[in-house]
Amino acid sequence: MAVTIKDVAKAAGVSPSTVSRVIGDHPHISEETKKRVRKEMAKLGYHPNLQARSLVVRSTETIGIVMPNSATQALQNPFFPEVLRGISMKAHEDKFGVYLTTGITDDEIFQQVVSMVQGRRVDGIILLYSKTDDQIMNYLLDEKFPFTVIGRPYKNAERITYVDNDNIYITKQVTDYLINLGHRKIAFIGVNLDHVFTIDRLEGYKHALLEAGIAYDETYIIHEECLKSEGKEGITKFLSSHEPPTALVVADDFTAIELMSYSEELNIKVPEEISIVSFNDVPLTEHMRPQLTSVNIDIFQLGFEAANCLIEIIKNPKALPKRITIPARMIERKSCSVINK
Amino acid sequence: MAVTIKDVAKAAGVSPSTVSRVIGDHPHISEETKKRVRKEMAKLGYHPNLQARSLVVRSTETIGIVMPNSATQALQNPFFPEVLRGISMKAHEDKFGVYLTTGITDDEIFQQVVSMVQGRRVDGIILLYSKTDDQIMNYLLDEKFPFTVIGRPYKNAERITYVDNDNIYITKQVTDYLINLGHRKIAFIGVNLDHVFTIDRLEGYKHALLEAGIAYDETYIIHEECLKSEGKEGITKFLSSHEPPTALVVADDFTAIELMSYSEELNIKVPEEISIVSFNDVPLTEHMRPQLTSVNIDIFQLGFEAANCLIEIIKNPKALPKRITIPARMIERKSCSVINK
DNA sequence: TTTATATGTGCAAACGTTTGTACGAGCTAT
DNA sequence: ATAGCTCGTACAAACGTTTGCACATATAAA
Numbered sequence: 001m002a003v004t005i006k007d008v009a010k011a012a013g014v015s016p017s018t019v020s021r022v023i024g025d026h027p028h029i030s031e032e033t034k035k036r037v038r039k040e041m042a043k044l045g046y047h048p049n050l051q052a053r054s055l056v057v058r059s060t061e062t063i064g065i066v067m068p069n070s071a072t073q074a075l076q077n078p079f080f081p082e083v084l085r086g087i088s089m090k091a092h093e094d095k096f097g098v099y100l101t102t103g104i105t106d107d108e109i110f111q112q113v114v115s116m117v118q119g120r121r122v123d124g125i126i127l128l129y130s131k132t133d134d135q136i137m138n139y140l141l142d143e144k145f146p147f148t149v150i151g152r153p154y155k156n157a158e159r160i161t162y163v164d165n166d167n168i169y170i171t172k173q174v175t176d177y178l179i180n181l182g183h184r185k186i187a188f189i190g191v192n193l194d195h196v197f198t199i200d201r202l203e204g205y206k207h208a209l210l211e212a213g214i215a216y217d218e219t220y221i222i223h224e225e226c227l228k229s230e231g232k233e234g235i236t237k238f239l240s241s242h243e244p245p246t247a248l249v250v251a252d253d254f255t256a257i258e259l260m261s262y263s264e265e266l267n268i269k270v271p272e273e274i275s276i277v278s279f280n281d282v283p284l285t286e287h288m289r290p291q292l293t294s295v296n297i298d299i300f301q302l303g304f305e306a307a308n309c310l311i312e313i314i315k316n317p318k319a320l321p322k323r324i325t326i327p328a329r330m331i332e333r334k335s336c337s338v339i340n341k
Numbered sequence: 342m343a344v345t346i347k348d349v350a351k352a353a354g355v356s357p358s359t360v361s362r363v364i365g366d367h368p369h370i371s372e373e374t375k376k377r378v379r380k381e382m383a384k385l386g387y388h389p390n391l392q393a394r395s396l397v398v399r400s401t402e403t404i405g406i407v408m409p410n411s412a413t414q415a416l417q418n419p420f421f422p423e424v425l426r427g428i429s430m431k432a433h434e435d436k437f438g439v440y441l442t443t444g445i446t447d448d449e450i451f452q453q454v455v456s457m458v459q460g461r462r463v464d465g466i467i468l469l470y471s472k473t474d475d476q477i478m479n480y481l482l483d484e485k486f487p488f489t490v491i492g493r494p495y496k497n498a499e500r501i502t503y504v505d506n507d508n509i510y511i512t513k514q515v516t517d518y519l520i521n522l523g524h525r526k527i528a529f530i531g532v533n534l535d536h537v538f539t540i541d542r543l544e545g546y547k548h549a550l551l552e553a554g555i556a557y558d559e560t561y562i563i564h565e566e567c568l569k570s571e572g573k574e575g576i577t578k579f580l581s582s583h584e585p586p587t588a589l590v591v592a593d594d595f596t597a598i599e600l601m602s603y604s605e606e607l608n609i610k611v612p613e614e615i616s617i618v619s620f621n622d623v624p625l626t627e628h629m630r631p632q633l634t635s636v637n638i639d640i641f642q643l644g645f646e647a648a649n650c651l652i653e654i655i656k657n658p659k660a661l662p663k664r665i666t667i668p669a670r671m672i673e674r675k676s677c678s679v680i681n682k
Numbered sequence: 683t684t685t686a687t688a689t690g691t692g693c694a695a696a697c698g699t700t701t702g703t704a705c706g707a708g709c710t711a712t
Numbered sequence: 713a714t715a716g717c718t719c720g721t722a723c724a725a726a727c728g729t730t731t732g733c734a735c736a737t738a739t740a741a742a
Contacts, residue, residue: 002459004698015722020700030720047459051401052698055392055727062440070426081421085411088443097453097462099403100439102429112438118343118388120728121438254625261628284595287602289630345728356692361730369690393728396697461698 003044012040023048054120062097063087063310064122066113066136068129069106077254078282079299080128083150086303087126094311096123110135117145124310130154130162130196146313148306152323154196161313161321163305165297165328167197171204174249174277174295174330179212182339183247183275187220187238189259190227190251198224198251201279205249220245227255236262239274246339250278253285253294260288260335275336290334297328344385353381364389395461403438404428404651405463407454407477409470410447418595419623420640421469424491427644428467435652437464451476458486465651471495471503471537487654489647493664495537502654502662504646506638506669508538512545515590515618515636515671520553523680524588524616526561528579530600531592533565539592542620546590561586568596577603580615587680591619594626594635601629601676616677631675638669 005023009016014037021029022037040046054060065087067080084098091098099122103109113136116122125140130151140147141156149162178186188205191198202221209216226234238244239262250256256278260270268274270290278285281296305324313319346364350357355378362370363378381387395401406428408421425439432439440463444450454477457463466481471492481488482497490503519527529546532539543562550557567575579585580603591597597619601611609615611631619626622637646665654660 002461002698005700006698016699017701017723018721021721024700028720033720047455049396049698050456050460050462051392051396052727053700055390055396055698055729056700058727060392070429078419084441088411088441089445092443092445092449096443098441098443100425100429100441102433102437102439104430104433108433114388115391119391120343121391257625257628261630264630284598284625287598289602289605343728346730347728357729358693358731359691362691365730371690374690390728393697394730396699396728397730399697 002049003046004049005046008037008040008044008046011044012037058120059314060097060121060123061095062099062122063091063307063314064099064101064113064116064125066101066109066125066127069109070104077252077280079252079280082299083128083303083306086300086305087307088303089300090304090307090311096307096311106135110139113139117143124148124314126150126306126310130164131194132196132199146310146317148310148313150302150306152196152200154199157323159321161309161319161323163302163309163324163326164197165302165326167200167328168204168207170295170297170328170330171201171249172208173204175205175208176212177330177332178247178249178275178277178336179208179214181247181275181336184212184214185220185243185245186214186247186249187222187245188249189222190224190255191221192224192251201249201251224251232262235259236266239263239268240266244268245274247275247336248277250276253278253280253282253292256292256294256335257284257288260292271335271337275339277330277336281331285331286333288335293331293333293335295328295330298326301326343390344387345390346387349378349381349385349387352385353378399461400655401438401462401464402436403440403463404432404648404655405440405442405454405457405466407442407450407466407468410450411445418593418621420593420621423640424469424644424647427641427646428648429644430641431645431648431652437648437652447476451480454480458484465489465655467491467647467651471505472535473537473540487651487658489651489654491643491647493537493541495540498664500662502650502660502664504643504650504665504667505538506643507666508541508669509545509548511636511638511669511671512542512590513549514545516546516549517553518671518673519588519590519616519618519677520549520555522588522616522677525553525555525680526584526586527555527588527590528561528563528586529590530563531565531568531596532562533592539565542590542592565592573603576600577607580604580609581607585609586615588616588677589618591617594619594621594623594633597633597635597676598625598629601633612676612678616680618671618677622672626672627674629676634672634674634676636669636671639667642667 005016005019009019019037022034088098101109101112103112124146127147127149130149130153132154137153149160152164153160153162175186188202191202193199206216248259250259256276263270263274270276277293279295279297281294285292285294346357346360350360355374360378363375429439442450442453444453465487468488468490471490471494473495478494490501493505494501494503516527529543532543534540547557591600597617604611604615611617618634620636620638622635626633626635
């Protein structure tokens, strides 16, 4: 049986309310009493029951994290631990706890969010992704429950606080970079139109093509689901088609590494015959041969700021919605070269 | 203002206790009443306050996860998301929530654990690692609080439920494999004597050497901290020393990949001049050139079983301590070869 | 008709806190 | 000496549940 505030009160010869005020370091309690009570707390090994506390103060000092549907590959790449590290860092600074969803399907996750919110398990929520039509986002908006999003919300962006990179801009830059190297047959690999960030990137890509007067060609867009369903065969067929791309913009480093390994099998040299640039800039990129040119999107900072904004909203529910843009920059390494006709 | 059980009771014209019993599907309530109450719950959008519930039933349906001190690299490699995926899967099956520590230093983490335990935020705890002298483990043992460990506890193992690979055995196998290929100068890279799993692996390694009549040589043991502090210089110096190893047993795939990249810079061919085998078998290994021979330790299963055991203990506190061993196996690929004098 | 039993529901206490209000004691100023 | 303070503390209600017990009603047995 755990020791409660009453036990401490009895031991110190005061009332429970006094003990509570000592814990809160309330100024109206005499130093003498405080000292005595604290001594008893230490002696008895008292620790407040946070549940009981939460119940009355109506706050849990906990933030909920909604992970993407684990059917997606999202958890495979290092995005997740890194963003979590950022969130944890900030949460920890403000003494907030972290609660995770564990659902597999979208529906389960939704149920868990409802349970977090209505069950008063958390004070606010961070959505780790942004999808085009998200039940959860609508729900949180309806409930006016504090939340922030990593990635641009597809709808209602002006009513939501979120943190994102400028995906359009950076992807235009990346594509420009390839165009400037002389490439004209540039493929975009790993698109998923459910995810807003790929929509944005695709737009940046198209924009660059347009500006350079290069026709947009659907066959150069490889969707994520296609990578999964057709696997190695699909992609090698694509790479060795009769008019193969000379450059690839790839959604993430791991996919890029996979592609490099397929290219090698096909005896297509990177970067001499095909240039590759990808996103995320995981530490591994510089250990690849060739070293991978990649876009550093500062995942840690995305998480950190998302938590920062959320805590701000929790503390001041009237805070206005805002957008934070985390700078992304391309790290040029060795996987791209001037086109070699 | 959220809708409470009282609101539902009023709307349905019954007492709060009746509503509570309807929620619990108590048999002594008439079907008719149940139907009526449920209708009101739906109409009002009632959802129970889990905090209040937890307070009285003294259980939170939540498991706490203690992450390693984030100063360590533990979060960098895919161990973490994968083990979390395993834990989540099981937690979710049993409708348990997941709560995470966010501390940076050992001391902060310890404080958070105390707060989880005494603050009644969680019903049990999973330790994601096993260190030689762990304050947290001692504390949980003292408090008789339900917990399980991933990795063999260094002390009190017979009193603790844990899940682990047979690190001694598998590492002996791995080393034997190299010895059978003719290697005699085999280095062990990435030892950290604070972590029980590396202690075990080192033992398996030594055992294999002993059995083969190869003298154990301290200079062939490279500690993790040494990798960090001396970085690239240290390791390249080691690889090009006057009597370099011909084979490496490496603590994890990422370190192995790093080593491969250094070897290449030094013009040491893998596997012709140096063989490498590592641990974890991340998906990337087969995309490396050469493909990396690696030990699959089934991280997902480690997490899943740890959660499974924990929930078992939570449901039946008298459950006896047990050890679960998850099979590990070496996946032979292309990074090792017969020694080439 | 009375007693016993089963069935369905309500009352009130409990879980461990926080906090508004009240109250008593010791001051100072009149 | 009394009124008006300040200061420190206690009382009790509240947070939203669950649950043991009591009670009322209906039914069955005697």
